Amino acid sequence: MQTIDARGAFCPGPLMELIAALKLSAIGDQIEILSTDKGSVADVPEWVAKVGHKMVGVTEKGDHWSIVVEKAK
Amino acid sequence: MAKNILIVGGGLAGTIVANGLCRQLAPQLRSGEVVITMLGTTETHMYQPGLLYVPFGRIREHELFRDQRKVLDRRVIFHVDPAKHIDVEKNQVSTAGGRTLKYDYLVLATGSRIMPQSIPGMVEGGHWFYDLEGARKMRDALSKFEGGKIIVNANAPHKCPVAPLEITFMLYDYLKAKNLLDKSEIIYTYPIGRLHALEPVALWAKPEFDKLGIKYETFFNTESVDPGAKTITSAEGVTLPYDLLVTIPPHQGAQVIVDSDLGKGGWVPTNTKTLHRDGSTNIFVCGDTTNIPISKAGSTAHFEADVLIDNLASLLTENRMARDYDGKVFCFIETGSSTGTYVWFNYTTPPNPGPPSQMVHWFKLAYNRLYWLSAKGLL
Numbered sequence: 001m002q003t004i005d006a007r008g009a010f011c012p013g014p015l016m017e018l019i020a021a022l023k024l025s026a027i028g029d030q031i032e033i034l035s036t037d038k039g040s041v042a043d044v045p046e047w048v049a050k051v052g053h054k055m056v057g058v059t060e061k062g063d064h065w066s067i068v069v070e071k072a073k
Numbered sequence: 074m075a076k077n078i079l080i081v082g083g084g085l086a087g088t089i090v091a092n093g094l095c096r097q098l099a100p101q102l103r104s105g106e107v108v109i110t111m112l113g114t115t116e117t118h119m120y121q122p123g124l125l126y127v128p129f130g131r132i133r134e135h136e137l138f139r140d141q142r143k144v145l146d147r148r149v150i151f152h153v154d155p156a157k158h159i160d161v162e163k164n165q166v167s168t169a170g171g172r173t174l175k176y177d178y179l180v181l182a183t184g185s186r187i188m189p190q191s192i193p194g195m196v197e198g199g200h201w202f203y204d205l206e207g208a209r210k211m212r213d214a215l216s217k218f219e220g221g222k223i224i225v226n227a228n229a230p231h232k233c234p235v236a237p238l239e240i241t242f243m244l245y246d247y248l249k250a251k252n253l254l255d256k257s258e259i260i261y262t263y264p265i266g267r268l269h270a271l272e273p274v275a276l277w278a279k280p281e282f283d284k285l286g287i288k289y290e291t292f293f294n295t296e297s298v299d300p301g302a303k304t305i306t307s308a309e310g311v312t313l314p315y316d317l318l319v320t321i322p323p324h325q326g327a328q329v330i331v332d333s334d335l336g337k338g339g340w341v342p343t344n345t346k347t348l349h350r351d352g353s354t355n356i357f358v359c360g361d362t363t364n365i366p367i368s369k370a371g372s373t374a375h376f377e378a379d380v381l382i383d384n385l386a387s388l389l390t391e392n393r394m395a396r397d398y399d400g401k402v403f404c405f406i407e408t409g410s411s412t413g414t415y416v417w418f419n420y421t422t423p424p425n426p427g428p429p430s431q432m433v434h435w436f437k438l439a440y441n442r443l444y445w446l447s448a449k450g451l452l
Contacts, residue, residue, distance in 0.1 A: 002337075004366070005366070006366045008400070008420045008421070009366035009367065010271055010367070010418050010423055010424060011234055011270050011271045011367055011368045011402065011418070011424070012229070012230065012234055012270040012366065012367075012368065013265065013270040013271070013272075013366075014366070015264075015265045015266075016229050016230065016264060016265055016270045017230075017366045019229045019264050019265070019294060020229045020230040020323075020338075023229075023323065023338075024337050024338045039272070043265065043266055046266060046292075047265065047266065047292055047309075050292050050309045050310075051294065051308050051309055052308075073308075
């Protein structure tokens with residue numbers, strides 16, 4: 001599984017990084033994004049649902065969140 | 074035996090690094106202890122941010138270009154010979170022209186490129202200002218535009234993250250000056266759920282757009298363009314009609330990075346502080362080439378280059394690193410044809426755009442010329 005460390009990222013931001021990484025992935029690949037931005041916990045699932053990818057899970061890990069997404073289309 | 078520093082890439086990042094190293098390692102270059110070589114892909118150096126002004130006729134094309142040989146310190150050995158394969162095991166780079174260059178230290182500054190061809194229909198249906206040919210085509214399309222729907226469409230990832238906002242504000246002022254506002258509509262699309270990746274910039278831009286009547290569609294990741302029907306469709310399932318499509322195409326890194334298996338999409342995994350390529354101690358990465366989650370922009374390249382120069386010079390003369398990169402980025406934001414603002418931020422300080430002013434716009438115009446001092450490492 002590919003991990004993108006977007007902790008502390010102000011620009012382009014965790015969701016933008018995830019979108020860019022998913023473009024380069026194959027269907028079925030899982031990507032973990034690490035974010036210190038609490039907003040990502042809401043943004044990422046909202047976008048994933050809208051596009052039709054699959055949310056695998058969101059885990060709080062101390063000062064950051066680990067969000068795992070599976071490319072579905 | 075001389076230490077060989079090889080810089081792959083002759084854009085802003087590679088050029089600042091080369092010129093800065095020449096200044097810091099002058100005695101070593103004179104004695105022959107250090108040799109600096111650059112592999113570029115072209116004889117000319119382009120001031121890329123200047124392309125923003127081309128569609129509006131606000132910069133002369135010749136102002137964008139200088140002879141790379143004249144921008145580069147004369148002590149740098151410069152080959153216009155694109156790198157073809159980078160072998161990090163053998164510490165060597167082979168080129169399209171058949172050279173094989175060994176290095177002790179390698180600087181990867183291969184930049185990024187637009188990939189409109191990665192989205193069906195975008196090449197045929199879209200206009201952009203991210204290369205000269207595109208900017209000229211957009212200038213022609215704008216001069217013929219008599220009103221209608223203009224879509225400004227940003228795709229991820231792209232360099233110069235504020236450019237989508239800048240082009241939108243500049244288009245608004247252009248239409249106003251041409252008395253076309255009443256007959257036109259600007260619709261801005263953005264990949265995530267707000268108007269800009271930087272939240273403070275998004276919060277600032279929203280009321281500005283509302284005030285000007287600029288519409289927006291967020292969570293819009295382009296899936297295809299239909300140039301015949303003049304529509305653009307997102308992966309999120311929204312289709313919008315357009316009369317003129319201005320797009321910021323998605324970017325990728327250089328092909329040589331992909332071909333050398335140094336990073337997916339041409340982005341090299343890079344330590345955010347030391348700028349070392351992950352897993353290497355003699356390879357540094359600078360500018361758009363990194364996978365660091367900060368802006369791909371000239372200013373990022375500039376501040377990274379300053380750190381890289383200090384570290385590489387210290388490694389060669391004192392066998393130690395000098396300092397860490399703190400994530401510093403500074404971006405001017407044009408907010409029309411006569412006003413501008415700016416943001417700066419680093420890994421720990423969020424951006425905070427100030428109110429637009431003519432002063433900042435003028436400073437940006439001044440910087441368009443001062444750029445050459447930046448490239449030379451003087452600013």
